[in-house]
Structure formats: C-alpha cells, structure tokens
Amino acid sequence: MADMRSFLESVTAWAAGGPSDLPRELAARVPVRAAVLLEGQSDAAAVSALAAGRGRNLAAEGVCVVPMGGAMSVGRFARLLGPPGLGLRLTGLCDEAERGYYARGLERAGAAQQGFFVCAADLEDELIRALGVTRVKELVRAEGDLRPLETFLRQPAQRGRTSQQQLRRFLGTKKGRKIHYGRVLVEGLDPHRIPAPLDGLLSSL
Secondary structure, eight states: OOOHHHHHHHHHHHHTTOOSHHHHHHHHHTTOOEEEEESSHHHHHHHHHHHHHTTOOTTTTTEEEEEOSSGGGHHHHHHHHSTTTTOOEEEEEEEGGGHHHHHHHHHHTTOGGGOOEEESSOHHHHHHHHHOHHHHHHHHHHTTOHHHHHHHHTSGGGTTSOHHHHHHHHHTSSTTHHHHHHHHHHHTSOTTOOOHHHHHHHHHO
16 A cells, blocks of 8 residues: 555655656555655654644645755755646755755745745754753653763863753764654653744644
C-alpha cells in the first residue's frame, strides 16, 4: 500500500537525479496536497512532534514533511513539488541566514506567494528561548545527557558564550542529538509558548 513514507523516499530519490514516474504516481495514490520544506531531520522531528501534540496526523491530512538535507536544496525541491512539478502547495521553515535561498527557490518555482516561516537564528535557538535555560537543562538531565553537557561546558571554547548559546552548540556536538532533541524540546514546551515560526507553520497547514 502506498503511504507518505514511500512518497517521501521517491521524492528524495527524484531530487537526487532519479526518475519522476514513481513520485508522480504515488502523489495521486497517497494522496498528497502540500509539502513542508525543511532544512534537516531535526526540524522535521520538531514539526512532527508539535503536530502529534496537537492531535494531528499530517500524513493522513495529505501533508508531506520533507527534510531536504540543507537549505540550498530548496530550489530543486520547490521545482519538483511546486507548480512546475507535482503542483503541491509549498510551505516551510528556515533559519534567518538561509532566508535568501528559500525566497529565491520558491520564486523561481512560481510558489513565492505561498510563503514560509523564518527562525531568528535556527529552530533550536527558538526552542531554547521558549523553554528557558533551566527547563532545557532539566530535559537534558531527564534524557541522561547531563554529564556530557557538563563536560562540554568545561571546554575553553565555551567561555564567554551565553548559556543559551552553549546549549545550542551542545545540541549539535553528537550525530543524531539535534534530531532527538528536536522532539524532546517540543514535547517539553508549554502549549502557550510555542515559538511563533513553528506555531505559524503548523497553523497554516
């Protein structure tokens, strides 16, 4: 049976130079109405966690969450999934520094008017600010990562950085950690303190 995971895998292969027949076929069979273009897996984990927390199943709603493997891929995915390709509605989430890539990519694909949501630095920064340093450290402790965090904070390179900056850096120090905490931090949020870009993205779908 065709499902959203199969569709996403076929689109990822298509973007890497593979054939277009399967994603076109699956887009009709799943069916898919919209694609959320995200820089990476940690963003996808956060979006999925927030949707689940609000009782939503994005795949069942016809929404495909697409981690692109970097903001510079947005033009390619927008062409494949937007008006020139499958004709899906496009939206997404990006870092402030990558705003230009998204704007140009969506414009060239004829989807600029559909819009996207921008994090001040990145999504991890938004989540840490929403939770507060104390709460983030509580979550790190609960996940069994307090000792690695304490070791990290003793490094000379961390002197002079704010606690928020240190935590943000810590999340990227081990493979898979950002993805794991993308979910953990969202699940730890007060429902009334969801970062505006993340809240806006989900509310737009």
